[in-house]
Amino acid sequence: MKTILTGLRVNSELHLGHYLGVIKKLVALSNRYSKTGYEINLFIPDLHSIITPVDDDLQTNTLKNIKYFLASGLELNDHVHIYRQSRVPAHAELAWVLNCFATTGELSRMTQYKDKSAGKTSVGVGIFDYPVLMAADILLYDAEYVPVGEDQFQHLELTRTLAERFNHRYGETFTLPLAPKQQVEFMNLEAGVRIRDLVNPEKKMSKSTPAENSKIMLSDSPEQVKKKIMSATTDSFGEIDFDFKTRPGISNLLVIESLLKDEPLETTLSRWRGTTRYGDLKASVAGTLAAFLSNLQSKAAEIPDADVLAIFPEGEAYANNLANQKLTKVYEKLGLR
Ligand code: TRP
Numbered sequence: 001m002k003t004i005l006t007g008l009r010v011n012s013e014l015h016l017g018h019y020l021g022v023i024k025k026l027v028a029l030s031n032r033y034s035k036t037g038y039e040i041n042l043f044i045p046d047l048h049s050i051i052t053p054v055d056d057d058l059q060t061n062t063l064k065n066i067k068y069f070l071a072s073g074l075e076l077n078d079h080v081h082i083y084r085q086s087r088v089p090a091h092a093e094l095a096w097v098l099n100c101f102a103t104t105g106e107l108s109r110m111t112q113y114k115d116k117s118a119g120k121t122s123v124g125v126g127i128f129d130y131p132v133l134m135a136a137d138i139l140l141y142d143a144e145y146v147p148v149g150e151d152q153f154q155h156l157e158l159t160r161t162l163a164e165r166f167n168h169r170y171g172e173t174f175t176l177p178l179a180p181k182q183q184v185e186f187m188n189l190e191a192g193v194r195i196r197d198l199v200n201p202e203k204k205m206s207k208s209t210p211a212e213n214s215k216i217m218l219s220d221s222p223e224q225v226k227k228k229i230m231s232a233t234t235d236s237f238g239e240i241d242f243d244f245k246t247r248p249g250i251s252n253l254l255v256i257e258s259l260l261k262d263e264p265l266e267t268t269l270s271r272w273r274g275t276t277r278y279g280d281l282k283a284s285v286a287g288t289l290a291a292f293l294s295n296l297q298s299k300a301a302e303i304p305d306a307d308v309l310a311i312f313p314e315g316e317a318y319a320n321n322l323a324n325q326k327l328t329k330v331y332e333k334l335g336l337r
Contacts, residue, residue, distance in 0.1 A: 002038045005143035007045035007085070007134070010061040011054065014068060016216040016289075017195035017205035019296075020259050021149065027074045029147060029187060034079040039321070040070075041141055044084045047092060048133060051126035063308045064300075068218060071299035076311065083315035085137065090323035094136035097330055103131050106161070110154055135159040140202070140323040142175035142314075147187050153180040170333040174326075178218065195256065198232040201248035203218050219297065222290035229253070229286035240272045240281060249277070253285045260288050 006026065014023070030040045044062050066082065074080070085091050103325070107113060117123040134155050138146055144154060149202055156177060163174035178186065199214045209215060213228045220228070234249040242265070244251045258268035261332045270280050332337045 001142075001146070003041060003141050003143040004033055004038050004145040004147065005041040005043070005141055006066060006147050007043055007048065007137060008069070009049070010046070010058065010065045011049050011052075011056070012061075012207040013056075014065060014218045015207060016207055016218070016256070017127050018055075019072070019218060020195050020256070021193045023072050024259070025193070026147060026324050027069060027072045027307055030080055030257065031073065031075045034075070034077055038145075040078065040080045041143065042080065043088075043137070043315075044082075045134075045137065045321070046083070046086045048130060051124060051130055052305055057075060063305050066308050066311070067300040067303045068223060068296070070308075071296050073231075081315040081318045083313050083319040085140060085298050085311065087312070087316045088319045089326040090140055090320070091133065091136050093331065094140055094323075094327055095133040098132050098135050098139075098333070099129065101162050101165050102158070103134075106158060107131065109137060110158070112151065131155040131158050132162070134160050134295075137282060138177055139163055140173045140326045141319075142326070144175060144178050145173075146177045148183075150180075156180050158184070167199070173329060190215075193259065194253040195246055198249075198252070199204055201233055201252050216289065216293075216295065220293060222294060225290045225293060226286045229289065230282050232282065234278055234282075238276055240275050242269050242273070247273075250281070257281075257285045257288055259313075260292050263267060 008022075009027075025257065026042070030042065035038045044066075046058055046231075049058055062084065067080075070076075076082075110131055112130070113128055116127050132153075134152075135158060138156075138159050148156065157180065160176045160179065163176045169175055170313060177183070195205045197205050197209055197214045199211050200209075200218070203209070205215045207215070215232055216225060216228055232253060234253075235247045237247060240249050240250055240254075241247060242254055254268055254272065255265065258265045261268065328337060
């Protein structure tokens with residue numbers, strides 16, 4: 001059994017970077033591989049969500065975000081398993097076991113931890129331990145394929161290290177996920193569709209940027225989209241061209257247009273390159289985006305909560321079954337059974 005597994009975070013309102021960088025790709029991946037002999041585990045890492053106080057309603061966000069996946073064309077079939085981490089107790093249990101195999105040195109070297117703890121004398125243990133729970137999420141299902149962004153590569157490497165360490169001591173127990181480089185190759189997720197911040201296009205679009213005009217939320221109205229795109233930072237070359245190094249703003253708009261139109265970047269570029277029509281390009285992107293978002297929003301709005309809630313029982317039964325078998329095997333090896 002070949003498994004593709006990934007965690008869909010639901011802490012925050014989703015923005016365009018999430019859609020183009022994650023949702024769109026995962027939906028394509030799932031639709032394709034669920035029909036060609038793979039099991040697809042898409043789970044909500046809700047225990048990961050609580051490493052920082054959750055101000056939004058986790059339950060509502062979970063439903064809302066799954067609706068966006070469904071509205072984006074995610075097909076459900078017997079090989080697609082959607083579940084909530086907190087409904088599969090083996091995740092937390094295996095995380096404890098793996099804690100006993102991870103070192104403070106390893107966890108201290110995680111970039112995400114270093115970023116979140118920079119300048120603080122003390123941070124929550126959950127932030128420190130986050131990657132170990134993530135390793136458990138993956139290893140419980142022997143998932144080889146784990147499509148994640150570059151920011152998670154280090155956690156994937158740690159997962160491999162912990163699996164190897166356990167296997168070395170207790171015999172073959174866990175399947176190692178592929179190394180990040182092979183993940184990228186396998187899934188042909190051309191590393192890094194990185195949608196940029198509209199105001200400061202040197203940076204990627206991020207939920208934590210306070211400036212409202214910096215990001216397009218999936219819930220934005222056509223008016224908001226228009227206002228934000230028309231005021232996006234471009235450049236003063238006077239002529240449109242594509243180059244993320246020297247003209248990140250306009251390049252970002254070209255990428256957005258090409259991805260939403262599902263056309264090669266070259267095609268989009270051929271319409272605009274060499275022209276001086278910055279305003280026209282913005283108007284075109286705003287139009288494409290506004291139409292795209294209203295369509296997505298109305299599709300999502302048509303899905304009743306009950307339909308989403310009805311998806312979990314199958315996924316959670318499937319997950320508990322596999323996860324408990326793996327956990328039992330681990331406990332046996334450790335002498336706990
Ligand atoms: N850490 C991932 C993120 O921040 C989410 C996640 C949790 C995950 N557990 C996972 C992703 C297991 C892949 C596999 O986006």
